[in-house]
Amino acid sequence: MFLARITGNVTATQKVDAMVGQTLFVVEPLRVNEKTGEDLQPTGRTFIAVDTVGAGEGEVVLIVQGSSARFTEDTKTLPIDCAIIGIVDDVRLGASSIYKAGD
Structure with a gap:
């Protein structure tokens, strides 16, 4: 698992039925x-991820990759x-908050 920020979305009108x-x-x-050690920094890499929780652009999210991405009912x-x-x-x-949603 890793943390990531949603930076955009993808629209694909042609795709497999699933x-x-x-x-x-x-x-x-x-x-x-x-x-x-006081904040979160971008890595410069990007991935395309399927949203299973109703997240939105700009939010920090928890990501899984590989076969773990297919371990939910959805x-x-x-x-x-x-x-x-x-x-x-x-x-x-430790005792320091390095990210808080909404800040």
């Missing part, structure tokens, strides 16, 4: 700031390898 009605987002993985029949499985409210390292 993907009809699925929301696709562009997500950018995040990592803890290596210098300060995704077990989909041809995917990346899924959003949670919307992050808070990230803490």
Whole structure:
């Protein structure tokens, strides 16, 4: 699992039947700031992920990849390898909050 920020969406009018009605987002993985440890920084990579939780653009989300992306009831029949499985409210390292939704 990893953290990512939703940076955009994908529209595909032609797709396999199993993907009809699925929301696709562009997500950018995040990592803890290596210098300060005080915030989350983008990695510069991007993935396309299927949304399973009703997330929205700009939110920080929890992502799974590979076969784990197909372990939910909603995704077990989909041809995917990346899924959003949670919307992050808070990230803490020790006593410090390095991310809080809405800040």
